[in-house]
Amino acid sequence: MKNIEFRTAASAQGGLVVMAGVPGVAAGSRVQLRDHAGRVRSGLVIRSANDAVLVEVFEGTDALDLERTWVRFLEEPYKLPVSRDMLGRVFNGSGRPCDGRPPVISADRRDINGEPLNPAARAYPREFIQTGISAIDGMNSLTRGQKLPIFSGGGLPHNRVAAQIVRQAKLLGEEAAEFVVVFAAFGASHADARFFQESFEESGVLNKVVMFLNLADEPVIERLLTPRAALTAAEYLAFDLDYHVLVVMTDMTAYAEALREVAVLRGDVPARKGYPGYLYSDLAELYERAGRIKNRRGSITMIPVLSMPSDDITHPIPDLTGYITEGQIVLGRELSNQGVYPPVTVLPSLSRLMKDGIGKNFTREDHPRVASQLFASYAKALEVRGLAAIIGAEELSDADRRTLAFADAFERRFINQSEDEDRSIHETLNLAWDLLSMLPPESLIRVSEEELAKYHKGAA
Amino acid sequence: MGKILEINGPLVKLELPQTVLGEQVRVGRLGLVGEVISRDGNTALAQLYEDTAGLCPGEEAEGLGWPLSVELGPGLLGGIFDGVQRPLQAMWEQSGDRIARGVAVASLPRDRRWHFVPDPGRRAGMPLFGGEVLGTVQETESIQHRILVPPQVQGELLELAPEGEHTVEDVIGRVRLADGRIEKLHLFHRWPVRTPRPFRQRDHAVAPLITGQRILDTFYPLLKGGKAAIPGPFGAGKTMLQHQVARWCNAQIVIYVGCGERGNELTDVLESMPTLTDPHTGRPLMERTLLVANTSNMPVVAREASIYVGITLAEYFRDQGYDVVMVADSTSRWAEALREVAGRLGQMPVEEGYPAYLGSRLAAFYERAGRVETLAGDHGSVTLIGAVSPPGGDFSEPVTSHTKEIIQTFWALSKELADARHYPAVDWLESFSGYVSSAAKWWADNIDPGWEAARAAALDLLAASEELQRIVNLVGVEALSSEQRWTLEAASLIKEGLLQQAATDEVDSFASPEKQFALLTALLDIHRQGMKLVKLGAPARRLIQMPLLAQARRWKSQHSSDDLEALKAKIAAIPAAFEPLLLEYAPAAPSSAMEEIRP
Numbered sequence A: 001m002k003n004i005e006f007r008t009a010a011s012a013q014g015g016l017v018v019m020a021g022v023p024g025v026a027a028g029s030r031v032q033l034r035d036h037a038g039r040v041r042s043g044l045v046i047r048s049a050n051d052a053v054l055v056e057v058f059e060g061t062d063a064l065d066l067e068r069t070w071v072r073f074l075e076e077p078y079k080l081p082v083s084r085d086m087l088g089r090v091f092n093g094s095g096r097p098c099d100g101r102p103p104v105i106s107a108d109r110r111d112i113n114g115e116p117l118n119p120a121a122r123a124y125p126r127e128f129i130q131t132g133i134s135a136i137d138g139m140n141s142l143t144r145g146q147k148l149p150i151f152s153g154g155g156l157p158h159n160r161v162a163a164q165i166v167r168q169a170k171l172l173g174e175e176a177a178e179f180v181v182v183f184a185a186f187g188a189s190h191a192d193a194r195f196f197q198e199s200f201e202e203s204g205v206l207n208k209v210v211m212f213l214n215l216a217d218e219p220v221i222e223r224l225l226t227p228r229a230a231l232t233a234a235e236y237l238a239f240d241l242d243y244h245v246l247v248v249m250t251d252m253t254a255y256a257e258a259l260r261e262v263a264v265l266r267g268d269v270p271a272r273k274g275y276p277g278y279l280y281s282d283l284a285e286l287y288e289r290a291g292r293i294k295n296r297r298g299s300i301t302m303i304p305v306l307s308m309p310s311d312d313i314t315h316p317i318p319d320l321t322g323y324i325t326e327g328q329i330v331l332g333r334e335l336s337n338q339g340v341y342p343p344v345t346v347l348p349s350l351s352r353l354m355k356d357g358i359g360k361n362f363t364r365e366d367h368p369r370v371a372s373q374l375f376a377s378y379a380k381a382l383e384v385r386g387l388a389a390i391i392g393a394e395e396l397s398d399a400d401r402r403t404l405a406f407a408d409a410f411e412r413r414f415i416n417q418s419e420d421e422d423r424s425i426h427e428t429l430n431l432a433w434d435l436l437s438m439l440p441p442e443s444l445i446r447v448s449e450e451e452l453a454k455y456h457k458g459a460a
Numbered sequence B: 001m002g003k004i005l006e007i008n009g010p011l012v013k014l015e016l017p018q019t020v021l022g023e024q025v026r027v028g029r030l031g032l033v034g035e036v037i038s039r040d041g042n043t044a045l046a047q048l049y050e051d052t053a054g055l056c057p058g059e060e061a062e063g064l065g066w067p068l069s070v071e072l073g074p075g076l077l078g079g080i081f082d083g084v085q086r087p088l089q090a091m092w093e094q095s096g097d098r099i100a101r102g103v104a105v106a107s108l109p110r111d112r113r114w115h116f117v118p119d120p121g122r123r124a125g126m127p128l129f130g131g132e133v134l135g136t137v138q139e140t141e142s143i144q145h146r147i148l149v150p151p152q153v154q155g156e157l158l159e160l161a162p163e164g165e166h167t168v169e170d171v172i173g174r175v176r177l178a179d180g181r182i183e184k185l186h187l188f189h190r191w192p193v194r195t196p197r198p199f200r201q202r203d204h205a206v207a208p209l210i211t212g213q214r215i216l217d218t219f220y221p222l223l224k225g226g227k228a229a230i231p232g233p234f235g236a237g238k239t240m241l242q243h244q245v246a247r248w249c250n251a252q253i254v255i256y257v258g259c260g261e262r263g264n265e266l267t268d269v270l271e272s273m274p275t276l277t278d279p280h281t282g283r284p285l286m287e288r289t290l291l292v293a294n295t296s297n298m299p300v301v302a303r304e305a306s307i308y309v310g311i312t313l314a315e316y317f318r319d320q321g322y323d324v325v326m327v328a329d330s331t332s333r334w335a336e337a338l339r340e341v342a343g344r345l346g347q348m349p350v351e352e353g354y355p356a357y358l359g360s361r362l363a364a365f366y367e368r369a370g371r372v373e374t375l376a377g378d379h380g381s382v383t384l385i386g387a388v389s390p391p392g393g394d395f396s397e398p399v400t401s402h403t404k405e406i407i408q409t410f411w412a413l414s415k416e417l418a419d420a421r422h423y424p425a426v427d428w429l430e431s432f433s434g435y436v437s438s439a440a441k442w443w444a445d446n447i448d449p450g451w452e453a454a455r456a457a458a459l460d461l462l463a464a465s466e467e468l469q470r471i472v473n474l475v476g477v478e479a480l481s482s483e484q485r486w487t488l489e490a491a492s493l494i495k496e497g498l499l500q501q502a503a504t505d506e507v508d509s510f511a512s513p514e515k516q517f518a519l520l521t522a523l524l525d526i527h528r529q530g531m532k533l534v535k536l537g538a539p540a541r542r543l544i545q546m547p548l549l550a551q552a553r554r555w556k557s558q559h560s561s562d563d564l565e566a567l568k569a570k571i572a573a574i575p576a577a578f579e580p581l582l583l584e585y586a587p588a589a590p591s592s593a594m595e596e597i598r599p
């Protein structure tokens, strides 16, 4: 059947083609369409019955002449040939090389949908990754095998933050990064893609990067394949070749929008804001491919970038993402406008795996409590700042004024750092104590009395 | 034999003339399993528990003759099962890291032998009723598995195996049924998950479930056999709170259902439970725990089933006379699975895409909780705690609002508290419990008659401070009277010294009822003593500077539940800390504080 071309397209509309009279087609099978101009498009069987087969066409159905469309059913799902030679290469959004070099030759071709990892096979991520960024390491730290997205908005420096993480990420005690990087862009601008390419080049890791690019002017439906192809490559590198893989994906919002577009075409019942009810499961199929596996050396650490529509964290895309990922780094417009880089709004940011990867045998004994204290003191300080805005700073008590000074210093000195500043976790924690020392010791009840005595500059 | 007509996502249309609704089917070369959800003449629609990619119209399909059922017998505890009760540990060993499709592995190990001890009261010739105890197997050191007669079996016991080693499939007894047929008995039986297991009658729930979490036990108690919900936006602490309950509660059996959530969270339970000790029995926690897992990347139809698999396992242990807690994380994912299938069936959505029967399904599910008199005449309970994941943290959405009407205990998590890392982020104003008066009786009998009044006093203080905070936010703290400022300070003391309880704090992760009560009354005492001074004219500023306040906030982390003597000594010294101020502001009057500490 693979070699038969059917010319039985019965209807076509917005990316979907109905094929008549093709019995026995496998669900999920790949399809090749040849149009009257000889152009080949690709698609996927999304519903199959003997009398009608529904095909989703990635390049869309524009200008498709039903009488002159020839369709082949390839009887297999989308697959990606995998090999070590992927490193240093650039692929398009459906996994074909687009760097002008020959295709990757490999007999090992993998279904890009992957298979769910057995929860009993997972190993819990516990290794602290130092990113050199205080707001992350000190308060929302990343562990090897974690999925930690960056929630951002238009015009915020998420790309620079992601690139800085890629440049600086290392395990404690490790000299240089021993990661390989899988970079996937969907719906990203050419400028964004170039930014990353150049940043990888500058840090000399280009030969350790695999890129999958579906840019803003490329087929929308293809975006449904791009992260899957990239993650298939990542899984191979991590769990077959033992690499520690850092996956950067941008922009998840473009992905979700593509999914919505297809869902509308299919007539799926919408849940919130027109997004299909299965957006959650679909995103989870991607995000859950991060992690560690028992008895395997490699790992997949994932940093998806996501722009929040209208800066709204309750929008379905960041919301469902936050429900799946192991925390989120939230960038804020206010801090950014004040010139703070990276503009990490720490309160809504979270690393769920932090608690198991920091402290005594991992970073430093006081780390968990220092982080907790910073959160508490900063949250308190923001309340005071809100109050000062109402009643005026002159009306504040001395204690409140000290708290305000702490908030300012925290933002200027702790969160703020330069793009090439790589702080060790000890530097970050010491800096934290410098700032906490601006507050009276008796107000710091989340750290222990011993720690106060040891680190607080004003302690008796 | 039937065949596949159409494949549409997880739904498959079959030509299968004789089938009935709910029947299990096996389809295609891969042998994927699913269940019939609608019928129309000779065709049936089935939802499959596994991904349908690769299935072709025309492939074979067969009805299996039974509904989705679970195997109930020794070998459950300590295990992790998927949404249709396949043993994930065994599957990992057999087929590798990924869950391959069409893998059929028996839920209970077939080769393992168990030491069966028949019930001494059972003799051949005696009548036997469904749900009665045939004998026991010591499954783990802390849990004795009672082997039950399947609920529908009733007749004359013909024979029962003597004490000895048996696999679950060995015949351990025979019964002559009323119609003369002979039924074989095994160490296990099957039960359809969508049918609640029968019991004699419902009992009143009487005892609180002690979770060791102060904001729960002391403020918003749950009873054994009760129903609770934990709604909250992502990151607010639903999962951690459920982990805490699963770890520390005084139930005998814990069923943890990971429904559409993260794989690593189950790994966390699997890795941590064996290393933790049950504070009530001193045994490793894994001995009493079992997990059902359909993580968010596993097929969605099995997600819908996983909740029923979990609750049926819970009922089975209840029927053995145990107090069982089932935590489900998250019921929203289950509701979404329901919605997804309803959507594919073309059923009319009513709110946010959910079908009209969402509310009734939720209610029927929670109705399976409760304390009962079992068929064997024992008492057992199922306590149900469901996490709810409202989109955007909006509690008015359908799943949260329906759930709120069904449950009695509502542990509402707040984003603001979580953002400030005040854990557990249970909102003391939004939460409620309909079980306070029943719990009060238990606290009065077992801990202290003053519990109910102390609880109310603390809540009043928190409510009052909320009012005052509103004023402060408008005009600043200077506008408050000394009395009001002291109220604010005392409320903050309660929040930080009592309500806040980090799961990661080794000393304070679990607090016994005694410790909870000691801290509660101690902090209230500080409030009272201070208020007395304020009324005597002491400015709140002076009180707030007292080192006692910072110290008292640390007590919870300094004294574990089995080291209460030292804590009590500190508490006894509270009046002395106020002594200097008292001398200053009431020099003429004889010190009332001195009287209090006099023997």
Ligand SMILES: Nc1ncnc2c1ncn2[C@@H]1O[C@H](COP(=O)(O)OP(=O)(O)O)[C@@H](O)[C@H]1O
Pocket (backbone or CB within 6 Å): A350, A351, A352, A353, A355, B232, B233, B234, B235, B236, B237, B238, B239, B240, B241, B244, B423, B424, B425, B501, B502, B503, B504
């Ligand atoms: N009781 C608690 N004690 C300490 N930390 C907590 C507690 N509850 C939540 N946290 C912190 O918050 C994070 C998110 O909690 P989690 O339970 O996963 O949230 P949710 O399930 O509501 O999304 C955890 O990883 C942990 O760091």
Ligand SMILES: [Mg+2]
Pocket (backbone or CB within 6 Å): B238, B239, B240, B261, B329
């Ligand atoms: Mg959770």
